[in-house]
Amino acid sequence: MPVLIVGSLGLDDIKTPAEEHHDVLGGSASYAAVSASFFTPPQLVAVVGDDFPKAHVDFFRTRKIDLAGLQHVEGKTFRWSGEYLTDMNRRETRSVALNVFEHFHPRLPDDYRKTPYVLLGNIHPSLQLLVLDQMEKPSFVAADTFDLWIQTAHEDLMKLLPRVDLLVINDEEARLLSGESNLIRAARAIMARGPRFLCVKKGEHGALLFGDDSAGEFFSCPSFPVADLHDPTGAGDCFAGGLVGHLARAAESDITFADLRQAVVYGSAMASFCVEAFSLDRLRKLRPAEIEARYAEFQRISQF
Amino acid sequence: MPVLIVGSLGLDDIKTPAEEHHDVLGGSASYAAVSASFFTPPQLVAVVGDDFPKAHVDFFRTRKIDLAGLQHVEGKTFRWSGEYLTDMNRRETRSVALNVFEHFHPRLPDDYRKTPYVLLGNIHPSLQLLVLDQMEKPSFVAADTFDLWIQTAHEDLMKLLPRVDLLVINDEEARLLSGESNLIRAARAIMARGPRFLCVKKGEHGALLFGDDSAGEFFSCPSFPVADLHDPTGAGDCFAGGLVGHLARAAESDITFADLRQAVVYGSAMASFCVEAFSLDRLRKLRPAEIEARYAEFQRISQF
Numbered sequence: 001m002p003v004l005i006v007g008s009l010g011l012d013d014i015k016t017p018a019e020e021h022h023d024v025l026g027g028s029a030s031y032a033a034v035s036a037s038f039f040t041p042p043q044l045v046a047v048v049g050d051d052f053p054k055a056h057v058d059f060f061r062t063r064k065i066d067l068a069g070l071q072h073v074e075g076k077t078f079r080w081s082g083e084y085l086t087d088m089n090r091r092e093t094r095s096v097a098l099n100v101f102e103h104f105h106p107r108l109p110d111d112y113r114k115t116p117y118v119l120l121g122n123i124h125p126s127l128q129l130l131v132l133d134q135m136e137k138p139s140f141v142a143a144d145t146f147d148l149w150i151q152t153a154h155e156d157l158m159k160l161l162p163r164v165d166l167l168v169i170n171d172e173e174a175r176l177l178s179g180e181s182n183l184i185r186a187a188r189a190i191m192a193r194g195p196r197f198l199c200v201k202k203g204e205h206g207a208l209l210f211g212d213d214s215a216g217e218f219f220s221c222p223s224f225p226v227a228d229l230h231d232p233t234g235a236g237d238c239f240a241g242g243l244v245g246h247l248a249r250a251a252e253s254d255i256t257f258a259d260l261r262q263a264v265v266y267g268s269a270m271a272s273f274c275v276e277a278f279s280l281d282r283l284r285k286l287r288p289a290e291i292e293a294r295y296a297e298f299q300r301i302s303q304f
Numbered sequence: 305m306p307v308l309i310v311g312s313l314g315l316d317d318i319k320t321p322a323e324e325h326h327d328v329l330g331g332s333a334s335y336a337a338v339s340a341s342f343f344t345p346p347q348l349v350a351v352v353g354d355d356f357p358k359a360h361v362d363f364f365r366t367r368k369i370d371l372a373g374l375q376h377v378e379g380k381t382f383r384w385s386g387e388y389l390t391d392m393n394r395r396e397t398r399s400v401a402l403n404v405f406e407h408f409h410p411r412l413p414d415d416y417r418k419t420p421y422v423l424l425g426n427i428h429p430s431l432q433l434l435v436l437d438q439m440e441k442p443s444f445v446a447a448d449t450f451d452l453w454i455q456t457a458h459e460d461l462m463k464l465l466p467r468v469d470l471l472v473i474n475d476e477e478a479r480l481l482s483g484e485s486n487l488i489r490a491a492r493a494i495m496a497r498g499p500r501f502l503c504v505k506k507g508e509h510g511a512l513l514f515g516d517d518s519a520g521e522f523f524s525c526p527s528f529p530v531a532d533l534h535d536p537t538g539a540g541d542c543f544a545g546g547l548v549g550h551l552a553r554a555a556e557s558d559i560t561f562a563d564l565r566q567a568v569v570y571g572s573a574m575a576s577f578c579v580e581a582f583s584l585d586r587l588r589k590l591r592p593a594e595i596e597a598r599y600a601e602f603q604r605i606s607q608f
Binding site: 087181206220221227262298299302 | 390391485486487492506509520522523524525531533562565566569602603604605607608
């Protein structure tokens, strides 16, 4: 089954303690769509300016990403510049230039309206709602968000929550959104606002998946031990893309907690590949057999 | 098989955002020995002053803890006062009075010298070495330490490391001890100094177990989801006590990585009970069946 992915496409400048790269392919939708493409054909809804390199569009095509929903408009592509500090867990944004992304208005091609799986990448919640408004009746909707929207677009975010099946956020965002410092309580508070499932990403500490509390639906996924972390950019988007991509590939009529456990592991596997090189470089040469091997590694490191 | 446990016994004043308790039973050896006692008979090597309540000694007796190595000396018992801040992950020490602990010189009763399992609780590395010097040939030695000794007793600690099978420390201590911010690299650097196994405790994020890297010995243990955290004091000691207690109970002639995986889960289970009430109160009423049930819960929350 196809998965519709909306989000940003951008050109990034990234600095880590060891390396610095300019004008690399970035944006939440780039990472999510390429990650999902290893599982199922993604449909990309995004916008780029006239400076967006053709090579990146060609790369998306080689990944069999449907680009009917990609808008090319006059002006410059979204740009982000960031730096990772010594422990690679702390990131500082150096600059953001929204450019053509400032007036992005997602428009779905007609044949996207029936797409059963949807990943609403991290864009303004009003735009995420606008995408859902154009859809008929998706069977599974996952959404990402971040601290800025929690603080500045709270009302729209609250409207979005009851319309998503799975919210994917990180631990700090879960605390911010709920006002609870304990993650278990934070999760309960967030799920009371609508989503059936909640996935809390914790970076090097793995991810937690919450479902029906009364049925004991809880899963703790380890993170893969990466000794040589090159660039954490996009790891969360690769996680979400792999997660939803796997669900769409498995395409159960009703998604169960057991399906989601496996999807979280596939998402974690994709994130672990992502950080092994700058930008999307590791995913450019990734083979499906490597994904299955890493999935097996997750089993090995968590069994007792 | 019995397990010899050396560490501090103390009386604590503990404040959390919700509660405050004074003069409660504390100290690394209290938590570790009571936790281990659910698995195997512990032998306690520690010191108390003449103000140490008889009720606590009686409690140790009900837990079948061998007290032949417990020194009663003139003066006041070790005291610690601490406060947990809003997120319960940050602790501030308000005051420490070493009292009789200042001149503690661990002396092993003769029949402790052949004890096969040893847990060196968090005391000065020179005292931990002194315990090992009095032993014949223990089959498994685990040791705990903390930031103060890493900073002020580095030389003694370096002498200790080749003599322990398992070092148990938290993530910040692992970074401090190794000078590496990445935990996987930190673990490799520490194990190069001697211990065959390393367990890194990460509090609410679970624990990592490292063994022979070339054999892919790595285990990521989740933490149990505790929504009502009452008092984190002693969780790390209960972890170590449960871990070594389980190993001593299973009493394999040669401890394998598979044994240690299970031991880490038992340790995590004991830590998760510990934080459910102040001081050792939860362990006072804990039943063995509850431990096995929680062990099964760990399997449920980590399987996929």
